[in-house]
Amino acid sequence: MTNDRNTASAHAQTARDIGIAIVTGRYPPGSILPGEYDLAEQRGISRGVVREALRMLSGKGLIVSKPKTGTRICDRARWNLLDPDVLAWMFEGEPPAGFVDNLFQLRMIVEPAAAELAAQLRTGEQLSQMGHALEEMARHGLASATGQAADQRFHHIILEATANELLVSLAGSIGAAVRWTTMFKHRKSRQPRDSIPQHRQLFGAIAGGDAAGAREATVALLQQAREDTQSSIG
Template sequence: MTTAKRGQPAHVALAEQLGVAIVTGQRAPGSTLPGEIELAETFGVSRSVIRESLRMLSAKGLVESRPKAGTKIRDRQAWNMLDPQLLKWMFEGAPPLDFVHSLFQLRLIVEPAAAELAAAGRTARQLSRMGHALEEMGKHGLTSELGRAADQRFHALILEATGNELLVSLSASISAAVRWTTFFKYRSTRKPRDPMPQHQALFEAIANSNANAARDATAALVRQAQIDTEAVLAAEAHRAGARPVEDAAATR
């Protein structure tokens, strides 16, 4: 039976439950989900809830339904990997190392360039909002939901400050990547390096309109986040008795 979080519709809760099972490999690509009647009985919901859940998963590229063939889980290439909810689901477990590599590679391509543009074009109001987000991060800490939400806002504001509508359209995806990698790092017993000094250096570079320093500070921040995330993956793999992933702390 599926259990919805407070204020969460049943179809959303079920889509999350199935989505996590798919993206973490509990349900393999190419396999077929049980029929609507069986799913409804298994999770204790109506068939209309099942249909709405499957529509959500289909919109994210995770499944496809065909008459008489049922609902099949699609290959990873078809998944909307930048969907914020899908990113959240991916980090519910231990995401594959190659996925983490790809995610941080994307961040290293986008965010340093965005910070450079933000340093050149940010407004006083945008800078003030960045500063407030930074204060909230320091006040609540990244182990808390409030601190992580402030971290997410800080990075989203940098993209907003570029003035580039295509970069701004990536804001939800980049912010989700920041939020869920941070959540993943801090749920481990291994504590990552304090990122506040690097965030402060980035803020000061943008405040001083120093584009080169903003680019460099962002690259350093993202690389450290990657090292910390991969270190947690390695530690979890070791605890699970799995074959260790490559040394996450190695210099790239």
């Protein structure tokens, strides 16, 4: 079991390292990656680990491997930009302002409508979970890993509360967007604005069954997050 876990960790770390190099432009679209043997030798790992890492990257649309031509970086249009790992890798560097803008446009389309539904359909258990996540955010602060994880759970539960399986399927992507934009702005800015009051307003609207209020609170929350994240770029 230990060897299996170590192997999984090694190929995940290798995929992460190469993935970051791809999405940050060190390996631009159309370029060819070093071969499996060279990558394994550079990193002191087995070719099997490299092969698994490349398979993982291929599944995310970042690379394509063909006999005789090697492993080529795919055009950006083929990347699965909503994959939680790819989103994380984008924010390891300095994400382009256009990408951040597109990400918040997506959130602005999805999350206000989801909050509106959640206000109508949420269960008592979901409200309890949201309330606990909000308490954790306030207690630990959004600059901390614990507070950021609670923030991610808070937004995840809102999507779950819609009872729409297609919206719920976006939870991983939306959660990753919440986590990495929050981490990014706290990493880049000394004093980002406190978003706990906006989260409290959103929770209050959902708890009170106020669908229109939940939509408005989400829009206000996202507008502040967007402004703070954009001000952290460049």
